[in-house]
Amino acid sequence: MIICGTNAGSPRCWMLVNDTVLTDVQGNGQIASASDISPPYPSQKSISLPSDGSLYSAMSSVTGHPGSIRRTFGSQKLLKTENVWLLNPQFAGAAIMPSTLKYKEEIYFFFSELNKTARVDEEPYRARIGRICTVDEGGIKALLADSWTTFMKARVMCGAGNTQQQYNNMKQAVVLTAQDKRAGVLYGLFSNAWGRTVICAYSIEDIDQAFSTSKLKGYSSPFVGSRPGMCVRKNSTTGGHNDIKNLGVIRYHPEIEDVIRPVGVAPLDLPTDDQITHAVADIVLAVNDEHYSVLYLGT
Template sequence: MSLAFSFADPQFVKGAIIKQDKPHNEKIYLFFREDNPEWRREPIAPRIISRVAQLCKRDNGGSGSVSASMWTTFLKATLLCVDSVTDRHFDHLQNVLIVESPIWSETKIYGVFSNEWNYSAVCVYSVGEITEIFQTSSFKGYNDEIPSVRPGQVRNIGQCEFYNWKSREMKKMKSFVLHYDCQEHEEKNVARVADSYPEMTEKVKQQAVFYSKHFYHQIGVHEVKVADDTYNVLYLATDRGTIHKVVLLPKGAMNILEIQPFRSSAAIQSMILDNTRKKLFVASANELVQLPMDMCGAYKDSCESCVLARDPHCGWINGICASIYDSDLYGKRKLLQALTHDVSPDICSSESHSNTKGKGTIHREIRLPRQSRYYLNCSAKSHYADYTWFHNDQNVTHCSSGHHHCIHFIKNMTDDLYGTYSCISQEGWFEETLVTEDLVRPALETMQFRSLLPTDWAIKASLSSWLGLLHMVVVVLIVQ
């Protein structure tokens, strides 16, 4: 089959068979990037654009000598992913995940896109809206009348009924000849339009459900059913070898957790979700790991940290952050969750949700000699909290939300810089001390300082003895 004129240096991302209303209507969908033919004519146009193409699964080409070597149902359309807040366009499709639905038109297509700065966005399309564009949009650059059998549609016997030739009133042989001539004529028109004008004028456009300054190249999606609703959780692989866990909430997406899948830093080669066993499989060039999808242990410090994580997999009960799949631990009792952006300050105040605030605070004593350098590091637990370093209750460094680490650097250790340093996170009404470090002077340095004076005396006494002996020798030589 020939598609030589349908692509411009394509880079294929994914292909899949998408079920539709009837078995003979099943389509093959292709997702790819290609050179933008308008780029040279319009400098502001993106150089690379993303596409979705369709092809009927039963398309075997036409019956004529020309159309027999061509697909007559191949069409393509531009995929647009736009961030509604910044109005940024993301033109480079990186990865696609298809989530099937019992209703074929509601099957979802999750696409990960990037832009020229390697920022990323996730857009979600439905098979229904893509199908509608292929069925209704005009053909880009084609201004003639569209054939009665529209290119891109599955063609069955009886398609020439559009001509109203009343074949039933004719003799069988004459009817067959007329039907054959009609079919041959239509196939040539369909093949010509599909081969020369496969692109749709209308674009498939969606607003991003999540936008980030990180570069993502793979995606996994898990549908989580909790008591009040159903939530979609995204697992996005970064180019730094980490995975971001993002939950789609009614008022917007939240990046709730960063996962380090490997013992040492490595690029993620593949990532697969097993929705049945609730496991996440991640592979590098040298390592394969299996991770639970819930990972509620990351929020074990307190009721507040567990609830404010807004992870639909997890909830607070009996002094721990438990998984919704561990019902054997809490029976029929309900987990405490708050899957909204606005969480009540008194959500953890009841006795039934006993708090263990401060349980996860890291406390260290660090001995530093004077004139040394030292970094105080506080790793971010939440992407939406502010972090502040205090020295003896005085603010010395502030880090706004979005930082991975809040660092306070001491260039030259002096006496006034010793003392207690604390890193405190603030997210809305919730405040938590994450790290406390006591910087003290080493005991050895103090002992050496105290022994300096006696040692100096000994040196002076020894020197005086040698001078006295030398004086005596000189006197003896003079006398002789």
């Protein structure tokens, strides 16, 4: 087990041996800098998620650090997001998206980022879902050599239809998924500029469909060969003309056009107006032998 901490402003990682002894990190796997896994101070939010012997880490933006999504440990190549893909991200959660085909396994990262085009009367944030494939091994020497080739992101809306009553700051994300199946529900805790909080629910199937079929924002040409950013058994890194073109598409157009909207196109109708600070979800078996999703809210 790897344990990383702030270490009084100088992040450091250790290996926990026999549940009792801390040693320097050893083994066959590669490991990123401790500062890419743990922030120097608890106020900088970070998220780490293990999957099949690898560790994936998301670091929120602070002064001097643009924020990133990385593979930070494991036998696979250590990869990162390009700085231009994220605009001062503040991460709210992450979840593994299972698949019956292992090479199609994905990880979703949930965050809010700066809205550069916001008007004076608009909030400066936009909620996002970022997605990477766990089989990603990076690009070619000339393009995305140490970066994700499968990173895509989508805007997430939480509000009443197309009205101005929108909640753009995602504070927390909780996902319930079926084992080995790309199905389930995302519950997002959102706030607006006045501090009011709501919960929006999203279909994982709808999100998956959007990433698989949506046009890419700012890109209108037809795709050549496979769709850019898709999970494949072995990434297209041989350097052929079509491979380079697809890598270029992802490098400059990682955002999809489709907007992710909540189930019912509105926040959940909750029996409270209190400010929600934390959310937890679970699937429980009731006395009638039916399974139900239960949402626990902290105020």
